[in-house]
Structure formats: C-alpha cells, structure tokens
Amino acid sequence: MKTATFAIGGMHCASCSARNERALQRLAGVRAVSVNLGTHSARVEFDESVISESALHDAVIHNGYQVLSRDFAEEHKANAQHELKQSRERAFVALILTAPIAALAMLEIQSPWEVYGHNLSVWIQAIVSGVVILGLGREFHVGMLRQARNGAANMDTLISIGTLAAFFYSLWAMATGHSHLYFETGAVIAALILLGRYFEARSRGQASEAIEKLIDFGAKSAHLISGTAELDIAIEDVKLGDHLLVRPGEKIPLDGKVIRGASSVDESMLTGESLPVAKKKQAMTYSVPRSIPVGCFTFRSHEPARTPRLPRSSSWSRMRRPTRLRFRNLLIVFPVSLCLPCSASPR
16 A cells, blocks of 8 residues: 655645545545545555556646645745735625725615716726626636536635625626615625635645744754664665664654663653653653653664655654544635625615
8 A cells, every 4th residue: 555645736625625525535445545635635545556646646637626746845935925926805895896886785875976877886886896796706606617617616615606696696686677685695795705714825825834933943854774884774765673773862753762872861741751761672762852862772763754844644644633624614604794685675
C-alpha cells in the first residue's frame, strides 16, 4: 500500500469535499480516502499495483476540480496571496455597489426621472445588481456549470440559482409591469457570500502560515550510520530501520528506539512533563521540536519518512497535522439565507 497526499483547488463547501471523497473511493485499488476542506488537500491510501497516483489526480479533475502540484510551494504561496487579494477586492467592491441599491429598494427612494416607463431608481438597481451578480459573482455561475456537466450540485449551485432567480425574475417583472422587484436581494446575497469567501481565504492563509512555522521547527537532516561511516542525509531519505546518530543539542529527526548510548530529552511539548526524560537502550524516542538531548545516542528509525521536510509518521507531524474540518452546517445556513428575503414585504 502507498499513501499519496495532494492539494485540491476549487473546493468551497462540505459537499465539494464529500464529492471528491466519493469519486476517489469508487476507484479500484483505493483503500482509504480523507479529503480535508480546511487545508484543501486529499490523503489517499491505495494499492500502487492496481492504480497509479496520476489516475487519482485524473478522477479529481474529471470531477470538476483542480489538482495542484506539490513541487512549486513558492508558486502556491504566491497563488494563495493572489487569491486573497482578488477575493478582498471582489468582496469590498460588491459591498460598495450593493449598499446604495439596497438603500434605494428598502427605503423606496424614487427619482424624479422616468426612463422607458420605469423610474430611474429601478434602472440603477437593475444595472448595479447585474454587475454584482453576473460580474463579481461569476465564480458562482462557473462553478455551477462545472458541476452541472457532471450531473452534480454544490454550494455554487445553490448560490447561483438563488441570485440568478432574483435577478431574472426582476427583469421579467419590469418587462411585464409587475411591481415586486428583487434586484437588491440577489446583490446582497452575492456580496455577503463574496465577503465570506474573502474571510475563508484569509483564514486559510493564516492557518497555512502557522503550519509552515511549525514545520520549520522540525529537523531537516539526519546523521545516518552506514557501517563505520557517518553520512548526513535529508530527512525524507531516511528508511525504516536506518540507524541514526543524535548528538547533544541536536533535534531528534524521527521516532525510533535507542540501540546505543544514553541521554536525557525534553519531551514537554509531547507529554507536558517539564523534567527531562532519561533515554537508555531500548527506550522509545520521539521527534518533537524541543526534544534536544544532552547526551549522544544512536537509534533505529521506527517509521519511514514519507513526505519532504517532515515525516508524516513522526509524533510531531501528528501533533501539527491540521484538524479535519467539516462545514456541513453551511448547507443549512445558506438555504435559510436565501429564503429570508421571501418574508420581506413586497414593494
């Protein structure tokens, strides 16, 4: 069995992560799947003799999402910053444009001019709401069409249908002479959800920065004992059963079992115990940031390194691994937000 972890782009709600999980689980050779909405990543355990990692990527892409390469971390960071900037601009422009038309509609402000049989105030609402719903909110409609091609629906589908229904119904009402218009309703919904997308992108960026700082605490290399020679190797090159040397003051790179030497290690970040813990032959030692020994010892790696920079199998990796986030309550909140305007008194 092999475990692959890759980033997924385009997920915005719990149904997105659930759809990707189902798509991956249906593949032959896949044993376990975990898609994390909070970190926009998937972790798949699969039989590499039956299916390849590229086939996993193809399943996600066919599902209407993107698979982001892990080889360009700096590029991803720049993309995240660009996404944050774009979402901020869209959100605040949408709010600035929506506030006046919401005031015109709710306060029933009338202009002294008529244009093609309708008050100028109504035309302003129609034009500005069109910019907000069709222009600034185009990502909702693109997402809806992408899901529709696969015969599925997600949060974009809900938002797109709600805002477009309000907008096009109001256009029809203008053309037929009805007085019940809901231009500001669609614009307010789109603007508030764009604001929510901005908060989501900002929170995700802050969480990613925090994780990167935690990763930097870990050891980047290890001293491999090969026969009588000592080699410095990258931590991702360590294999199961390798003998590693740790000198006084150095970080313990991996979990393992002491086979020679003795020391005292600070494991307070793992156990909460402030006093150093004695490590002798056959004792287990763990990789946590402050586990800096005062003596020299050799240990056998307990688990192999599986990912660059920090092994996914180490104790510190498990401690800093982001909590799996579920936002299924949003599936209740958004329908309620779309139904609230129906209770408003007609104009």
